Amino acid sequence: MRENENQQTNNWDRDTGEVLKEYALYVQYIEDFGRVKKVYSDRGTFALKSILPHNGIDFIKNVQKLYHRGYNRIVPIYQTMDQRYAVLHNGRLYYLMPWLNNERNGERDESHKQMFRELARMHTLSVKEIEVDIEERESHYERTLDSWNNEKDFMDEYIDSCEKKWYMSPFEMTVCSFFTDISQALRYSIKKFETWYEKTKESEKIRTVVTHGKVSLKHFVYDERGYGYFINFENSNTAPPHFDLLPFLVKSARTYPVQCDDCVDWLYNYLRYFPLKEEELLLMQSYLAFPGSALEIVKNYSDGRGHRTELDNVTQLQRQFWLLKNIEYMVMKIEEIEQKKKAATEAVKEEQSPPS
Structure with missing residues (x-):
């Protein structure tokens, strides 16, 4: 059982590494939060999220539409080196955002x-x-x-x-x-x-x-x-x-x-x-x-x-x-x-x- 878990983790790490190559990041450490990975790198801390591909087309289109209309209160989605907003890898769609600590001070x-x-x-x-x-x-x-x-x-x-x-x-x-x-x-x-x-x-x-x-x-x-x-x-x-x-x-x-x-x-x-x-x-x-x-x-x-x-x-x-x-x-x-x-x-x- 533990070998299967380790194999799954290694596969995920391998997938994550392959995806992050598209962003030219030097990865120092990765924390696992399910579908979201917290990525520590030489250029800061990021959130890498994976979704099913059929959810990705309208999602990215709508986010870009809001950006173009002047709405900027969306956590930005970073582009890859070749200007893509997401990476398709092994049947999943990945996109990269800054990691926000989400510290709420108010009621x-x-x-x-x-x-x-x-x-x-x-x-x-x-x-x-x-x-x-x-x-x-x-x-x-x-x-x-x-x-x-x-x-x-x-x-x-x-x-x-x-x-x-x-x-x-x-x-x-x-x-x-x-x-x-x-x-x-x-x-x-x-x-x-x-x-x-x-x-x-x-x-x-x-x-x-x-x-x-x-x-x-x-x-x-x-x-x-x-x-x-x-x-x-x-x-x-x-x-x-x-x-x-x-x-x-x-x-x-x-x-x-x-x-x-x-x-x-x-x-x-x-x-x-x-x-x-x-x-x-x-x-x-x-x-x-x-x-x-x-x-x-x-x-x-x-x-x-x-x-x-x-x-x-x-x-x-x-x-x-x-x-x-x-x-x-x-x-x-x-x-x-x-x-x-x-x-x-x-x-x-x-x-x-x-x-x-």
Whole structure:
């Protein structure tokens, strides 16, 4: 076993050495951090990262696009001696960056705020309107709405079947106790989705940005001056801005029951620097509120799919219910803030309108 491990290490060292030759580095020492290697050399300390080749084309293209737009809060990718940004070797793609120690001096909340400011700035510099096919949008709308209405019908029928039983299983009893909340989330999602479509069905353009694809504090590092930089752009894409916002908010809500006011503050810190249009926020609210994880657990149980025990199913459903309620709090806070903003706007209009 140890010989295999030593052989694997030697192979990796050999691969690393071959790749680093492309950068004309004299390597003194290498530390292994999995897919990232910390390289000590005569020209400083670097991070060498390996990824699968199919992730590399868009990733490098998007990073270069951001550089050309003037966004420099990305850990730079160094070129090889022959001006390549990555090296393909033994089925892996390697790229070289400076090594940042990532010393955070501030509070966690301030780190999040700084990250969202930078995300907003990145989106601002890369924003671009693209044309969309109106028929394609309509088709997407109808497919999604049909799917969500089918989910609603399924839940109604499932609850009816549970309530007709003399003895419900623990899972079925738990579903019945959560049914009202799941149904409310579904209705809210459908309502926002319908409102979004009414506002956009005649529009021929949408806004896209270069998205990071995996926003988290782990992928936002600091240099010795306290400046923050994004790393790990392998999942970057050109997409609407909520493609970065939604996964972060949902992941933040995957915890025990909590009223995450900080999450709402982070979102609105982003919106100060890159305001979403009304229709963009409507679509994000719709997707955010949709209780897809809870519905999936119920459907899998109903269909007999999976190999979880009754206890495991109840536990998983409880966790998805916590997620639903945590997101519900965020959604209602966003709703409250937006209603206050609309009321304030209407009040200003009334004050400025001439008396009749």
